[in-house]
Amino acid sequence: MKPTLPAKLLQALAPWHNAPAWHIAYSGGLDSTVLLHLLAGLAKTQPLPPLHAVHVHHGLQAAADAWPAHCQAVCEAAGVPLRVMRVSVQPGASLERAARDARYQAFAEAIGPGELLLTGQHRDDQAETLLFRLLRGAGVRGLTGMPAQRPLGKGHLVRPLLEVSQAELETYAREQSLSWIEDPSNGDPRFSRNYLRHHVFPVLAARWPQAVNSLARTAGHVAEAQGLLDELAQLDMQAAQLPSAFPWLGLPSLALAPLCDLSDARQRNALRYWLAPLTPLPDSEHWIGWSTLRDAKGDAQPIWRLADGQLQRCNDRIWWIPTKWSEFSDSPLSWSHLQTPLQLPGNGQLYFSGHAPDGPLSVRYRQGGEVMELPGRGRRDLKRLLNESAVPGFIRGRLPLLYQGSRLLAVANLARASTGQGDDWQLQWAPPTCDQGLS
Structure with a gap:
């Protein structure tokens, strides 16, 4: 016997019954109205x-001003609390x-x-x-379609109706005498999805009645293939994820040599996997940037340079540097012993x-030409000391320098670049964390 729509929904949400709360993304349209009615x-x-x-009220069309009241009435009848959120949509392409x-x-x-947001996509x-x-022209990951669940904020987004057809939702809505909002913009063919929905899919379905089912099934096959590619990427990444000589930096990085031992296709697959949580991925034409970086x-x-940051190559290692992580103030700071730790604007502690x-102590940043008087080594140029320690170039301009009056005492985190570090004291720097720097 074919399972009913409530049974299908209950089965799809079975793994999430211990969540603290379920939130329904309720637009007032057919799909979310059926989802709300089913759950209630x-x-x-x-x-x-x-x-x-x-x-969510976008404020993009006059008709939408009446929708919160409709949604409120439906939710009150269903006994489900409603929250209306107004947002500003940024203009763009x-x-x-x-x-x-x-x-x-x-x-x-x-x-x-740990809470869920439930949406009505089918x-x-x-x-x-x-x-x-x-x-x-999406790649394999893009052709996996919409995932049944993914992280969202501090919780998860779950799409419990992906195995349900629109026809089933419409039948249920009619049988239950539900009322819903018809968004006027859903008929506007200027929007790509509307054009596909109203002009392309009817033609496909006339020739291939199972077109929708077949395409949705294909998305599942591609998702399985992507899972295998992810497993391959995890294996390939193991050798490249050797610890760096600067663990205090807290930035994602990879050893370059193990990546170069892979074929070009496996390199791209491993990097896509690594970069996916960090930035929108480049299209095929922009992967030339990786080749240039690798072969320099x-x-x-x-x-x-990528959407949310950049990859830099230093000392046979590649480093991910988020755009926001690079923003800091290099103005000098006086340092009283009472200020511990010293907060560096945009640059950690x-x-x-x-x-x-x-x-008197102060903190400054490199300007060029700095020298230090090191015990047993004489006057040494700061640039040479940084080279000896193989400090990546992108970090040199934001390494805190400790001065006693006009005398350079120490470079943070570099024991070999200090006039007196040893048993008595060490200068420690905690840069911004990945959570602070990553988008």
């Missing part, structure tokens, strides 16, 4: 987590993308640790996504281990 009904007979609904980004940012703010949406991405001469310090040297 199940909550009367099943021990579900507390239900909440979230309606794609209004669809901008609205989606604003919407999911609001959703991320609405859910707490099998037809999955087929639509696959065809849309295929036409844009040993004494070069090439840069591959500075502190002593052991007894601090006598003042």
Whole structure:
């Protein structure tokens, strides 16, 4: 016997019954209205987590001003608390993308640790996504379609209706006499997804009635293939994830030589896997940046600029540097012994281990031409000391320098670049963490 729609939903959400709360992304449209009705009904007979609904008001069209009131009335009838969130959509090349980004940012703010956001995307949406991405030339990861679940904010986004067709949702809505909002923009063919929905899929379905099911099934096959590629990437990454000589930097980095031993295709696969949590991935044409970085001469310090940061190569290692991580103030700071640790604007913290040297002390940054008087070594140029320690070039300008009056005493974290570090004291620097620097 074919399972009912409530049974399908309950089975899809079985792994999440211990979540602190379930939040329904409720636009007021057909899909989310059915999802809300189903969950409210199940909550009367099943021990579900507390239900909440979230309606995001984009303010993009006049008709939308009436939607929160409709959503409020439906939620009150269903006994589900509603939160209305108003967002500003940033103008850009794609209004669809901008609205989606604003919407999911609001959703991320609405859910707490371990909580779920449930959305109403269904099998037809999955087929639509696959065809849309295929036409844009997406890679294997893009052609996996929408995942059934993924992290969102401090919780997770779950799509429990991906195995359900739009026809099933429409049948349920009619049988239950549900009312929902028809968004006027859903018929506008200027939006790519609407064009596919109203002009392309009807033609495909006329010739291939199972087109939607077949495309959604293909997305599942591609997702399985992507899983195998991820497993290969994890194996290839093991040799490249050797610890760096500067663990205190806290930046993601990889040894270059193990990557170069792989084929070009496996290099790209491993890097895609590594970069995916850090930045939007480049399209095929922009991977030339990786080749340039990889093949540069040993004494070069090439840069591959990506959407949310850059890869730099230093001393046969590649480093990920987030855009925000690079932003800091290099203004000098006076340092009183009472200030421990010393907060460096945009540059972490500075502190002593052991007894601090006598003042007056100040913290400055490299300008060029600095020299130090080192016990037993005489006057040494700071640039040479940094070269001896193989300090990556991108960090040299933000290494804190400790001065006693006009005398350079120490370079943070470099025991060999100090006038007196040893048993008495050491200058320690904790740079911004990855959480502070990564987007």
